[in-house]
Amino acid sequence: MKLSAFHAVLGLAAALFTGALASSCTDVAYCFGCDQGSGGGSTATGTSTHSASGTGTGGTGGAQACTVDKDCPAGKSCCGDSGCVDVQTSHEHCGGCNLGCGSPDNASATCVAGKCALTCAAGFADCNLLLKDGCESDVTSDPANCNACGAACLFANADASCTGGVCALSACRAGFDDCNGMTADGCETDLANDPANCTMCANACTPPPNVVATCTAGVCGTTGDCVIGFADCDGMAASGCEVDVLTDVNNCGACAMPCPALPHATPTCTGGGCAIAGCDPGFADCDHSVYSGCEIDLGSDVNNCNTCGMKCPAVANGYPACVSGACVVGGCDPGYADCDGNLANGCEVNLASDDLHCGACNVKCANITNGSPTCSGFVCGIGACNTGFADCFGGSVNGCETDLTSDVNHCGTCGTVCPLVANGSRSCVASTCGIASCQMGYGDCNNMLGDGCETAFAADLNNCGMCGKICPTPTNGVAACASGACTLASCNTGFSDCDNNPGNGCERNTSNDPNNCGGCGIKCGSGTCVNSTCTCIKKVLLVADDSASGAAVLGTALTAAGYTVTQTAVPSYQYDGTNPALATFGAVVVLAGGPQGTSYQTDMPLAGQTAIVNFVNAGNGVVFTEWAAFEVANGHWTTLASLVLLTRTNAYSGQVTYNIDPAFAAHPVWAGLPATFTFASTSNTGITKIAAGVTRIASSPQSIDAVAIRDAPAGRVVHIAHAGNYAPNGWTNPNIQKLIGNAAGWAARCF
Numbered sequence: 001m002k003l004s005a006f007h008a009v010l011g012l013a014a015a016l017f018t019g020a021l022a023s024s025c026t027d028v029a030y031c032f033g034c035d036q037g038s039g040g041g042s043t044a045t046g047t048s049t050h051s052a053s054g055t056g057t058g059g060t061g062g063a064q065a066c067t068v069d070k071d072c073p074a075g076k077s078c079c080g081d082s083g084c085v086d087v088q089t090s091h092e093h094c095g096g097c098n099l100g101c102g103s104p105d106n107a108s109a110t111c112v113a114g115k116c117a118l119t120c121a122a123g124f125a126d127c128n129l130l131l132k133d134g135c136e137s138d139v140t141s142d143p144a145n146c147n148a149c150g151a152a153c154l155f156a157n158a159d160a161s162c163t164g165g166v167c168a169l170s171a172c173r174a175g176f177d178d179c180n181g182m183t184a185d186g187c188e189t190d191l192a193n194d195p196a197n198c199t200m201c202a203n204a205c206t207p208p209p210n211v212v213a214t215c216t217a218g219v220c221g222t223t224g225d226c227v228i229g230f231a232d233c234d235g236m237a238a239s240g241c242e243v244d245v246l247t248d249v250n251n252c253g254a255c256a257m258p259c260p261a262l263p264h265a266t267p268t269c270t271g272g273g274c275a276i277a278g279c280d281p282g283f284a285d286c287d288h289s290v291y292s293g294c295e296i297d298l299g300s301d302v303n304n305c306n307t308c309g310m311k312c313p314a315v316a317n318g319y320p321a322c323v324s325g326a327c328v329v330g331g332c333d334p335g336y337a338d339c340d341g342n343l344a345n346g347c348e349v350n351l352a353s354d355d356l357h358c359g360a361c362n363v364k365c366a367n368i369t370n371g372s373p374t375c376s377g378f379v380c381g382i383g384a385c386n387t388g389f390a391d392c393f394g395g396s397v398n399g400c401e402t403d404l405t406s407d408v409n410h411c412g413t414c415g416t417v418c419p420l421v422a423n424g425s426r427s428c429v430a431s432t433c434g435i436a437s438c439q440m441g442y443g444d445c446n447n448m449l450g451d452g453c454e455t456a457f458a459a460d461l462n463n464c465g466m467c468g469k470i471c472p473t474p475t476n477g478v479a480a481c482a483s484g485a486c487t488l489a490s491c492n493t494g495f496s497d498c499d500n501n502p503g504n505g506c507e508r509n510t511s512n513d514p515n516n517c518g519g520c521g522i523k524c525g526s527g528t529c530v531n532s533t534c535t536c537i538k539k540v541l542l543v544a545d546d547s548a549s550g551a552a553v554l555g556t557a558l559t560a561a562g563y564t565v566t567q568t569a570v571p572s573y574q575y576d577g578t579n580p581a582l583a584t585f586g587a588v589v590v591l592a593g594g595p596q597g598t599s600y601q602t603d604m605p606l607a608g609q610t611a612i613v614n615f616v617n618a619g620n621g622v623v624f625t626e627w628a629a630f631e632v633a634n635g636h637w638t639t640l641a642s643l644v645l646l647t648r649t650n651a652y653s654g655q656v657t658y659n660i661d662p663a664f665a666a667h668p669v670w671a672g673l674p675a676t677f678t679f680a681s682t683s684n685t686g687i688t689k690i691a692a693g694v695t696r697i698a699s700s701p702q703s704i705d706a707v708a709i710r711d712a713p714a715g716r717v718v719h720i721a722h723a724g725n726y727a728p729n730g731w732t733n734p735n736i737q738k739l740i741g742n743a744a745g746w747a748a749r750c751f
Helices: 003-023 028-033 548-560 606-617 627-633 734-747
Strands: 107-112 115-120 158-163 166-172 211-216 219-226 265-270 273-279 318-323 326-332 371-376 379-385 424-429 432-438 477-482 485-491 539-543 564-567 587-590 621-624 650-660 676-685 694-700 704-712 715-720
Touching (some): 539 548, 606 715
Parallel strands (some): 539 564, 587 621
Antiparallel strands (some): 107 115, 158 166, 211 219, 318 326, 371 379, 424 432, 694 704
């Protein structure tokens, strides 16, 4: 026989062997695959030199042929045409040749350790644990296995369903209903026999009060009996069983069985028996007998003090008592006392011999100072004096009262008096006389008792405030000791203490400081200070009003007085601080009147007001006339108002007299003017504001206050009551022209 023919015979034999194995499958766990092709199939045909090929489900061709297991490598078995197979993992040969796992319903099968295992599809489960029918249970809709195997949907007296893996109550059985709306207990209500739901839910039978109701075959009725705990005491059927004999104190346990009155107690009926509801305040039922009531007074019973059974303890050297519910010492044996109020130690004090309680509680023996007191036979006595102490007077009444080590009248021995100390007080220390202390402002700087406290600290440069404190010489100044503190006596010429700090002396050179020129805080508008005097800028800005020609008269007078005058091209109610700017001027004269009335009736722009305020704060000056007070009184000039010095109550027109206040006769504003002069004027009537640095320097019978000034370090202000540009009076009066010129020069710090 040729080799190829031999191989064909072997292939036929293997196919027949495989078919024989398939037909002999008896293992239940695998029977669902016994009729399916496995390996090379239930029938395999083919010719090959070294292999067999087959057809059928899961057929495999081209595998190495084998005869017995020993032809296969370790861990594999010979499965005919399927060749050498690992039966621990092979889907077609799981646990043995041709024992396939197949394709179970609703699941996938795998071979694990020679056993077929199922993986169920979502919503299915293998509840009968039989592989052959796969995952047979739909747990999303099976009432017997709802969401899980064995999880049956069961409801009392009702049909159930499973939807989406959740149990639901489908319908109640005849004669039953779900009256409580709770799915868990199903259709819990028997409508034929439930008095609360008779024939339908919430259809309650309503018998007389507290009579037992019935529902029979869906018809309401009663048993005629009372509900347990109730009784028909009035014998009237309509009122039913009206009495709760479990709680009614007048019918306790049965009709007409009242609970009796109890001593110091309130009776009650509980469970059909009489009991004590509560005791009167301060009383208690200690014997637990309802008939004796609350028999114990807890406030005074020594055996039941505040609480039943609380017996007051025995008292040492006395006896107990109960007072207001608290155990106390009731009394003491003769000669003893309870001085600390402590029940625990009873009558703890022997009054006959106790130094702290001699004859009575808290009577301390008088000889308590610096000696040894004694108590004998209820009477105090004196013992020996301590070292350094003596009984210099009083005998046994005050004991060893004198400290010989510190008593200035008995220093070392009784009667040795220490001498008085000048400006201080004497002392006795260690039985030696000395100085105890000095009066405030004095000190013993030489440590000599004879002259006492000889040094006054208030003004001593070498002992200022204390002994040995020498006041240092301040920078640019002279030191002083004032009220015991080192300070500045004075500054050297040309210097000032502007920060009020004596520690750094006179720190400002006021001879050349433009911000402190000739004094602290005095600003030079020119920015230059020479020999403590601001360099004067003799340039005046004349802010005109409606009467431009009248302003020109005043401007001519100012020019004649030596000033360079610039008159604004716009009236004051149009001045905005830039037409022109104030930077190059030393003073500004503000007019706001005129015959037309527009100027004094119209407010100045805020920018102009702000520019003038800033100009003054920079160390320059401003001169106002009557109309400034009028503007403020009429709600204008709100920013300039702080610089306006005169108030307004009225106006006066006619001859006006100005009188210089005597104290200001030599003031630069009044230089070259008579002490009094009269001229034609329309004038403001009012008084000077009260403010820091503001002073009236001239008065008038007609206008009250005629001229006021503000002399402030940051800038100067002059306010004159005359309204020069109000017709018919103008600026032609020479005294007024002189006054305005002086005011502009003083405001610009020219003098």
